[in-house]
Amino acid sequence: MSTKRIIALSGGVGGAKLALGLSRVLPPGDLTVIANTGDDFEHLGLAISPDIDTLLYTLAGLDNQATGWGRRDESWNFMAALEALGGETWFRLGDRDLATHAERTRRLRAGESLSQITDDFRTRFGIASRILPMSDDPVRTRVKTRDGWLDFQPYFVRQRCEPVISVIEFAGAADARPQPELLAALADPALGAVILCPSNPFISIEPILALRGVRAALRDCAAPVVAVSPIIGGRAVKGPTAKMMQELGLETSAAAVARRYGDVIDAYIVDHADAPDCAGLDPRIVPAKALMETLGDRETLARIVLEAAASVMEPAQ
């Protein structure tokens, strides 16, 4: 197994599960996770970064596996008191989780970058892997519905992805500076692999690919780029990926996600059920058990991903 640096691009839940697996099978410190920040928003005056936080909580073992967001053993006294005052309660903020947003907000206002703050938080949470935002500049995912444009969290949380969407846009992506450590790693001939985690391609991975130069750097980088399908047996494990694909006029299949990633990826991990459908595709197809139910599943899938990356680098037999 590689002991070189591994880069993982990730959104929330599904991506964080694989990131946890990778963090456990790699030597400490070899993994750097680049987090989507297209879901970030300001709420109640707080700077909220949902995917960064899901990664922090998951890699720290503090994640709430029942909800897929927030912290386990959370209390909700803030929320109950806010409701009594007639406040906005559609975005649920637990008492402990709130501290992450409050402290991040304070430090951003004091002039620190989201990268610095996130790196300090992961250290304080005792996480050996690096977690960095895809950019320190704001990028905001928005969706176009029949009733006009919606910001991401009002669409995703408040309206539970119910409106039919026709376009997804990453406002600010053209001007945002990509995470310098991502570009430096992609240009490094010693990079071990890049992994596109099984997050929602449209709202978790593509915001990162939309940053200036990132797609080209992935195409040009010496290391293998391995994606893991978020579609298992023709369905999304969690969240609105399948519904979005239908609304965007795409077939709901692992193969459609691979075609979407195009020539960026060298290998593609799919569930055994989806492998036949992917037979004719360009990237090397690696069938596996893609559903990560247990911690063991996460570690096993992480090993398969790393082996797939290594196999891409071997000369064809």
Next chain:
Amino acid sequence: MSTKRIIALSGGVGGAKLALGLSRVLPPGDLTVIANTGDDFEHLGLAISPDIDTLLYTLAGLDNQATGWGRRDESWNFMAALEALGGETWFRLGDRDLATHAERTRRLRAGESLSQITDDFRTRFGIASRILPMSDDPVRTRVKTRDGWLDFQPYFVRQRCEPVISVIEFAGAADARPQPELLAALADPALGAVILCPSNPFISIEPILALRGVRAALRDCAAPVVAVSPIIGGRAVKGPTAKMMQELGLETSAAAVARRYGDVIDAYIVDHADAPDCAGLDPRIVPAKALMETLGDRETLARIVLEAAASVMEPAQ
């Protein structure tokens, strides 16, 4: 007993105790409490109004009598999580209390006035009495120490009033518009009484008196102005009043507080222990049990205050 409108000027703890007594012995809605906002500050991006909140919590029966601030049955999970992230923990924010600050901050940013927000909060807390800030404009109490000027909360909470002070200043008081309902009430010939609650004179009552026109309006108003001494038996019940008096070169006595209020007050409620010392003063001196230990004490003192106000209006025998 009067059924006319009663105005009470109040700071936190001691003032809120008497305000609670008044709210219980007066017909619902007859009491309007004007709260000091000189202690207000921004912390963690939140607009915090300590005296307003102590009044809200006390009149709603939610106050923490052990601490004198915050809510009873509070939880501290936010604070513990903030500490783990290396955040600022010198100002203790309970999980439920936090909702008050977050919602106030959101509504202030949305353009509502502190008066509107506070009036809505007291309604939501089921409080019949009105609670209004002394001004919707920022006034900030600062103290001069040997090491320079300190903002109030860093002095009061962070440094526990330890630095010796030489000057107290209410930054912004000269430009702040006094609460319009206060000025209207003071100009109303039907006003029942004005009560200066037993709060710290220097940092709770004087910021209100420092607002443009308030001192003159109190002097000129037709209703009796009754103050309650915060000094009992030559000592402050709670807080730094006595220490401040010493540092400002004042005698620590109920009489010194009355002299400080000067011709603003018509009657002065003092503890039996302090009455002899006040004998030669201008305002009518009304001895009472000034220490409010029980709810009954608060109601009894409230009745004495209202009777003193009524007696001022009677022709001298």
